Amino acid sequence: MKTLPRLLRWTRNALLCLIAAAAVGWAALRLSTRPSHARTWRTEQSVLPRVAVSDSIVTVRNVRDFTFRSPTDFTPGYRDRRYDLNKIERVWFVLSPFNPDWRGPAHSFLSFSFSDSQYVSVSVEARREADEEYSVWKGALRQYELMYVIGEERDVIGLRAVTWNDPVYLFPVRATPAQARALFVAMMRRAQALESRPDFYNTFTNNCTTNILDPVNQIASRRIPFGIDILLPGYSDELAYEHGLIDTDLPLEQARERFRINARAQAAAGKPDFSARIRVAGGR
Numbered sequence: 001m002k003t004l005p006r007l008l009r010w011t012r013n014a015l016l017c018l019i020a021a022a023a024v025g026w027a028a029l030r031l032s033t034r035p036s037h038a039r040t041w042r043t044e045q046s047v048l049p050r051v052a053v054s055d056s057i058v059t060v061r062n063v064r065d066f067t068f069r070s071p072t073d074f075t076p077g078y079r080d081r082r083y084d085l086n087k088i089e090r091v092w093f094v095l096s097p098f099n100p101d102w103r104g105p106a107h108s109f110l111s112f113s114f115s116d117s118q119y120v121s122v123s124v125e126a127r128r129e130a131d132e133e134y135s136v137w138k139g140a141l142r143q144y145e146l147m148y149v150i151g152e153e154r155d156v157i158g159l160r161a162v163t164w165n166d167p168v169y170l171f172p173v174r175a176t177p178a179q180a181r182a183l184f185v186a187m188m189r190r191a192q193a194l195e196s197r198p199d200f201y202n203t204f205t206n207n208c209t210t211n212i213l214d215p216v217n218q219i220a221s222r223r224i225p226f227g228i229d230i231l232l233p234g235y236s237d238e239l240a241y242e243h244g245l246i247d248t249d250l251p252l253e254q255a256r257e258r259f260r261i262n263a264r265a266q267a268a269a270g271k272p273d274f275s276a277r278i279r280v281a282g283g284r
Helices: 003-032 153-163 177-196 210-219 233-242 252-259 262-268
Strands: 050-054 057-064 078-084 088-099 102-114 119-127 145-151 169-172
Touching: 050 177, 057 177, 078 102, 088 153, 088 177, 088 233, 102 153, 102 177, 102 210, 102 233, 119 153, 119 177, 145 153, 145 177, 153 262, 169 233, 169 252, 177 210, 233 252
Parallel strands: 057 145
Antiparallel strands: 050 057, 057 078, 088 102, 088 169, 102 119, 119 145
16 A cells, blocks of 8 residues: 555656756756857847947937837838937937836836937847747747837837837936936947857846946936836836936826826827937926
8 A cells, every 4th residue: 555655646746856957957958058140030129230439429220110009000110310429418218107006117218318309219128039029038038139129209209108008108217418428428438349259038037238338327316226226127117217317306106197108109109209209308
């Protein structure tokens, strides 16, 4: 009678060992995989930006400018842009939470405005292949490459605020033009480096918010620590607010109400002055 329980325990332990060995083998295989640009990508992530930084001029080829009619119905488009660093006026922190019931999961990115009426968004994303959906756990296991999407605001912001109808907040950042320039150049150089040295996205250590945190800490008067607000970017506006990086005198909840842009973005969709229309008059 004792033989059966021993056999069951042996079988269970053997199965656990096999599962553990398979998991270790799978993880080792994923860890040995090298990042690459040579894959069949989703259309909206198929073309890398090409960046050149020269003195006070940044030239970007393949600035994304898609026209989205729905999440699956769109017209691809790209532009070549020339940005004069001496004309940078302001940097903006963009936050778009995914879940109305839990603020934690979100996408964050930066936008920059120039005195010659140019605006550009820089969105760090998990680059997915044509048949891939995003998964937090896959993102932690080197399943996606890292991509800097440099795009027109009517594309990058409009996609989220209008096409997806996700909540989008456009916060003015408290920074001097010199600090905004340094931040823009740091992100452009990182995008430039990825052209020849692809890298893996990581849900926790190399994501949309960590790629903002590193260059921001190079210019911030008080270092922003890595913590739960970075792992759950939906709370990163609170972190930025506490560090005095949101340029407003309003309490945080009122600032969120003021700088939520969905209604303005939907009214401005398709307009040539989309970027000007989505901003609060006076900026603060």
